[in-house]
Every structure is written in structure tokens, then in C-alpha cells.
Amino acid sequence: MMILTQTPAISVMVKRWLGKMLMVICLPMALAGLPANADSQINAATEVISKMIGEVETYLATDPGDVARRTQNIARLFDTHFDLEGIARFSAGPYWRAATDQERITYIQTMRDLMVGTVVRNFDQLSGLNFTTIDSQAKGDKMVLVRGTFNDASGKRPPISVGWRVITPGAAPAKVLDVEIENISMLVTQKQENIAIIRKNEGKFSALIEAMKSRQQSR
């Protein structure tokens, strides 16, 4: 009888003891793991930025001035190093959920083409710029802000402060989600612009796609 009545108490005690033991074992591991994880997160982000900058430098060094070739190179750069779906979801704001699958696909494709087109048009302005990383800061467990400066080798243009928000999803490769220029987020700007267009058109996501397509055609 006594054993029976004591069983739940023993069980609770055993659970508590096991819990404590697990805490004793796991806490140092967790504490040791945190900075290691943050470090690997930061390393992955810094690496993707330096790799991307290296590729741009190669493109600039071997640039024949041909628009088709530039478009191909920049498109490859975006597909490899940028989280295009993340950019699309963020920039569409709450309207992403309301969009149909086909609208989402069209939006991602149109947005990518617009971004590539913008970089290709301004490609010559990248010439002579050197990027120096200043620091990298983990923003939560899935994002790192890599900050640095673009300096003009000729000294004609003032230094530009740039921050890259890199998604670091652990097993998957790190990818760029946003670029901040002088502390101004390009993605937040795009999102607010997109939301304004959708709201002006009674919440129709298709209106945004139409506006993007007509902008693309006018270029």
C-alpha cells in the first residue's frame, strides 16, 4: 500500500532528478553551442558576401560591355546568392497570402527580371568600387547583418555604407535577403511601394504585377 502511494512521488522525484541531470549535461553544451552556432552563422553570411563580391569583381574585370552577357552574369548572381522567394514574400507584405500560385510565380519572375535589369543598367557604376567588410552581427538565429563600405578607388565618389541582410537557415546555404544603403533598406522600401500600389488598386495583387510588367516594358 505504502509502495503504491509512494510510486507517483518516486516517479516525480526520478523525473526531477533526470531533468536536473539533463540540465547539468545539456546546459554547458547549449552554452558552448550558442557562440559556436552564432559564429558559424556569421561565417556563412560573411562568406556568401565575399564570394558574391568576388564574382562581381570577376565580371567587371572580364566585362566585354555586352548587355546580354552582363544580364546572364547578373541573373546567375541573383539566382545563386539571393533568396528570391524570401524577397518576393517580404516585398509583397500581407498580400502574399492572398495571391494565387500562378500570381506568385509570375511575381517572383518579374521581380527578378526587374532587379537584374536595374543592376545591368547601372553596371558601369560598380566599376572602381572596393568593398570592405566592417563587421557582422547576428540578428536572431536565422539572420546576419554584414556591414561594410564601398570605397571609390578614384576618390571621386564618397564612401557608401552598405549592409547585407543574409538569411542563414542552418543546413541550407546562406542567401542575401536585403541590401541596406546608408541604413535604408531596399527591401522595406520596395515593400512599402508595392503595398501602396496594391492598396490603390483595391487590394488586387494582379495590379502590382501589371505595374511591374509595364515598367519592365517601358525600359
Place this chain on the structure above:
Amino acid sequence: MLTSPDRIARQAHFLPLVAMLFLAACSSVPETERTDPRDPFEASNRKAFAFNMAVDTYLLEPAASGYRKTIPLAGRRAVDNHIDWIGLPATTFNSTLQGRFENAGLSAIHFTINSLTLGLIDLTEDPKAVKEQDFGQTLASFDVPEGNYLMVPLLGPNTNRSLTGRFVDTVTNPVSFLKAGDSIETMQSLRTPVAVVARRANLFEPFNDVKYNSLDPYARTRSLYYQGRAGRINATIGKPTDNRETDDQFESFLESSK
């Protein structure tokens, strides 16, 4: 020689702004129809923006383009230095009000040293040491609410708070009251238009990108203004790189993606 009353009277160019505020107040957009909750006067703001863009197309852009082509880099730098120098008393004044005495002292020293060249040549060792401060930032440091978004004809994007700041900075700047001969007065009267053209020239490509390549230049300008202003306000309270609002947006985005 200081002649504050007649100088203040000459600030009549602010009257259209006051009129604009009243007009804007008459055409508030219902909250559900706003494209941004901070912009209740969007309809009239968009009209003011269209007016500003027309002024830019026919006046400023050609002037800025000509300025870039004709004035050598050294000359443009001298103009930029002079414009920065003129703003230093406002920085001293506002830094003092904010209790940032080091910045106040530095700006006063920089102003005094560079007054030898009327600010055209920077004689200080580190011109970036002074952090520019305006009265809008001072109001922000006192937790005065930002108010609504206002697109002001000829002045561009503002909020109630920053527009008040601009007005106070203009009427309290002692350099505006100074009378010291014809050449200085000519320089004073030319200063504003030259500063506007120089600023447009310095931002030539980014400005044109917003103007010609945006899906909605008005919405983009508003977003850029708010983010840029937030950066300056953060700098006022000693957090130059901590853009909390942007961080929050990304944090909630990542949370919703889980």
C-alpha cells in the same frame, strides 16, 4: 549687425507652407483607404509631389545637370563645404538643447575656424567629427510625436515635427541675420538656390532612379524619407546603426516563415 525682426518678416516664403498645412487638413483620407497609416493627407500630398516633380523636370534637373558638367569637382566641394558651414550654428544650438555638449563645442569650433574662408575651404582635421543636428531631431529627443507625413511644395517630404524643426532652424540661424556688405548679401541671397541645385546634383543618379524607375515614385520617396529620418533620429540618441523598426519587420517576417 543683427536685424532679426525684418529678417523674420522676410521668412514670408513659409506662408505657403502654412497654407498647405491647412489645405492638407481639409482633405484627410479615411484610414482604411490610406496606402500608409502615417499619411492621412495622401491625396493633397500626391498633388504637391506632382508639382515638385514638375519643378524638378523643368528647372532643377537641367540646372543640376549643367552644374555637374560645368563646375569642377573642387568648386563643387567648396559649395558643399559652404552649405555645411552655414548649418553649423544650428547644430551648435540643437546639440546644446539635446545636452550633447561635445558635439556643440566641436561644431562651434569648426564654424569659427572655417569662417576664415566663409566655409568654402574646410580647415579642420576631421570634418565628419561634427554630427549635424536640426531642431526636428531635438524635438524627437524630447519625445515630441512625429505627426503626419507632409509633402510640401518646393521643400519636399516632411512630417509636422521636421517641418517645425526646419522653420525654427531657419529663423534662429544667426548667419541669416548677418549684414556685412553687398558681396555677403549677394552670397546670402544666392545661397538657397545654389544649395538646392548642389544637393540635387549630389543626388543626381539616386534621385533620377526614384523619379524614373520606381513603380510609384511618391510611395518610394515616402519610404526613403521615413527610413532616412529614422537613421538620423537614431544617431541623435546615440544609436547610429540600430534601425530597430527595420529589424522588427525582418524579425516578424522570419517568425511568420517558420
